[in-house]
């Protein structure tokens with residue numbers, strides 16, 4: 001039996017909270033990820049919410065190789081998410097859902113690589129997100145970006161119900177593995 005999306009989200013979020021309470025190791029940049037980082041590329045990272053996997057070491061590796069960092073910025077559901085430029089000196093501003101976001105007047109960038117938060121993934125690299133469709137809409141807007149999920153290995157499920165608008169990931173990084181389609 002396949003659980004519906006809301007039930008699956010609730011279950012995995014609760015399991016993820018317990019997993020993170022056990023202090024899992026930090027997520028390290030795999031060589032296959034480092035190989036794609038070129039000077040001048042824009043890498044969209046994110047500031048983790050709750051027990052999400054922290055992409056900090058991946059973003060730091062990107063900065064060290066001369067990439068620009070952008071962070072997601074949302075306002076209300078009807079407005080698309082934007083990726084706004086951020087440097088590690090700049091303040092983050094509290095936003096909806098407890099998010100820490102760049103200032104709304106920071107320049108919007110087109111990402112080459114999108115480090116993507118998620119609630120659950122499957123071996124086909126389908127992704128279940130927060131349910132607002134922000135990343136699916138962004139992936140439709142930037143179809144050429146390299147979509148790299150960042151998650152804890154325990155967020156893998158057997159298979160996800162995929163809706164027509166769901167855009168699969170190209171690759172995924174956990175604390176234990178590098179997964180490509």
Ligand SMILES: Nc1nc2c(c(=O)[nH]1)N(C=O)[C@@H](CNc1ccc(C(=O)N[C@@H](CCC(=O)O)C(=O)O)cc1)CN2
Nearest residue numbers: 013046047048049050072074097117129130132134135
């Ligand atoms: N770290 C991070 N930043 C992100 C996202 C994300 O998933 N993770 N987003 C991806 O779209 C956008 C924000 N979208 C969001 C949409 C819905 C909820 C939400 O419903 N949150 C639940 C609690 C979630 C939890 O406990 O983990 C809530 O507020 O009830 C949060 C963020 C942009 N920034």
Ligand SMILES: Nc1ncnc2c1ncn2[C@@H]1O[C@H](COP(=O)(O)OP(=O)(O)OP(=O)(O)O)[C@@H](O)[C@H]1O
Nearest residue numbers: 128129130131132133134135136137140163165166
């Ligand atoms: N390309 C798109 N254009 C317009 N609406 C979209 C698009 N993609 C998704 N949506 C809308 O977003 C809503 C949420 O979709 P879904 O439950 O799959 O989100 P999610 O992938 O879990 O969330 P997120 O991408 O925010 O992390 C759906 O109601 C869908 O209609």
